[in-house]
Amino acid sequence: MFVRQNRLAAIARRSSLVVAVILVAAISLAAEKPKKALAPAKPAAKAQPAKGQPAAKPQPAAASTGDTSKLGSNAPVTNPAWSHAPFESGDCSICHVNKDPKNPGKLTMPVEELCLGCHDQIADLVKGHSAKHKPAQENCVYCHNAHNAPEKKLLKQKPPALCYGCHDKIQAEATKGKVKHDALTMGEGCANCHNAHGSDVEHLLISLPYDLCVNCHSKDDIPDHDGKKLTNFGKLLAENPVKHEPVAGKDCSACHTPHGSNNFRLLKEEYPAKFYSPYDPKNYALCYSCHNDQILAQPKTTTLTGFRDGDRNLHYVHVNKKSSGRTCRACHEVHASKQPHQIRDAVPFGPSSWLLKVNYKQLSDGGQCEKTCHATKRYINGEAKAAPVKK
């Protein structure tokens, strides 16, 4: 329904009077409803507090400022690339009380009722879903120009600029973070992942995070900002049946901040880049978002982990060392593996990264690693018999 350049815009350019009258009408249209403060969205990730201290109240990173004044007017623009068909028709009475472009008068009904009268499938999105975008519920012209616009879909600006008008915290994450995500600036921008009208997924996501992420990250040749090729997750997950819980739950955002981050691979917290590191709980902030830090802090346990020989905590033995502690990645794959507990198949070893097989075996009363970083060692935890890995 949007067509390029129109004769009415040309008239408007010639006649400042017409522009002035339409501007007045547009202001009255935009004033149909008061601009309310927008509701906060769900909390974003924050750093871990000190041990034993309560967690800080989560902050609504996706919440907007509620200030829609930055979104501009609804008056026709002078150099539109797109025009709204009713405006194009020259009959202002489709939406306004008068036909005359010089004196269109007020709108015939509240703006959202007018828009949704024709855009009835948008109405379903706006009203029929659990996650709602306040501007879409309140006033379509916060984001769209009902007459004409420089951007398709009659958007006043191209996303993400349009969205940053209210979502300044997201803008800060996206622009100030050392690691950027191209998804924000390529294709449809924010609309690559979000439906600005409504959704059944929080944060107005089009679908659950994993389903969105693999849309792009299922290719072999996507480079990161340093030119290093990113993993093809479609392939990796198809080949590796034992999935990390957030992956199985389609929740990439449990570990990654998709708008931008100061951490490698858009991680929300720090994660050791190397296989060896002196033990420092700060290095494992990412893992401690969901895993119990005491697993690595207690030398003896019969409850915190199954990776123990009797009460000797083998997680502690491997990781909690003043020098050369093994980091999580030394033994575990992050996303998925073929072995139980996401144990790696092999570890890159030596300067040429020769692959040293881990040879982990899950046993009925524990497990063992055979001829690997060390000679074959078995542990007995006395826990329940293991079932075969589901493939």
Added chain:
Amino acid sequence: MKRRGPRLAGLPLLPAAILVAATLYSSTGQSFKHVAIGDTLKNPTLPTLDGKQATLLRADRKVSVFMFLRPDQEYSKYVLDEMARCEHEFEGKSVAWVAIVSDYYPKTVVQPLVDEAGFKSPVLIDAGDTLYGDLGVILQPVVGIADGKLKLVAYQPFAKVNFCNVIRARILFQLGEISQAELDRAINPPKAELGGENEVAQRNLRFAEMMYKSKKYDVASERLQKCLEHDPKHAPCHALLGAIAADQGQCDVAKPALQKALELDPANQVALEAKKRCP
């Protein structure tokens, strides 16, 4: 086990074996390590934050919701806030709630979080992480849901997106208030997207209808042609195209359009009315 943190004074030690541990280990991580979905849970009585005692589950309720939390963890704080909201929403329904925290955390740390969240149900103190170990908790926060027969019916580790929607749906399903299809929809929501070609066709029809009312037949017809470009089987667009032609006395144009509309939708009122003008 050597303990770094202060302990809650006066708490009795728990019996070592609290739960019936399932023998099935779920390698895909879709349950607790030692208890699978469908297993019957034991129902230990544990000390509570307010100095009383409470059971993990309630056999007199249709649904028991229990959650393992760590007070120094952001996601646990979030879950406690959200579950407090849920607790309020489900007030008066047959749902019991408990939160479980390790005795590693002193009351002075746990209590303010519970108060701030407004969580009213018991907060169980897991001395020595015994319950944690017996169930085989791997992730925290995590929520388990049991039915009135104390069977584990749902396991839900924290997710950053739609966590509470899913918990709410799982409870409603156990209460018999939503169907399996509605639960599935909450767990795997459909894509939020417009209807593609049909959406564009429909939008053109709506505009054509307005133009038709203003007797702007040319503009209306143009829009209806666009409608049919996007959805050639759009009965209302064929019908209105026929009606416009009929209004203008162009029965030779109207008849095929109306016939097509009625083939697609024999009950189309616009087409049936217009056919009277071009019999």
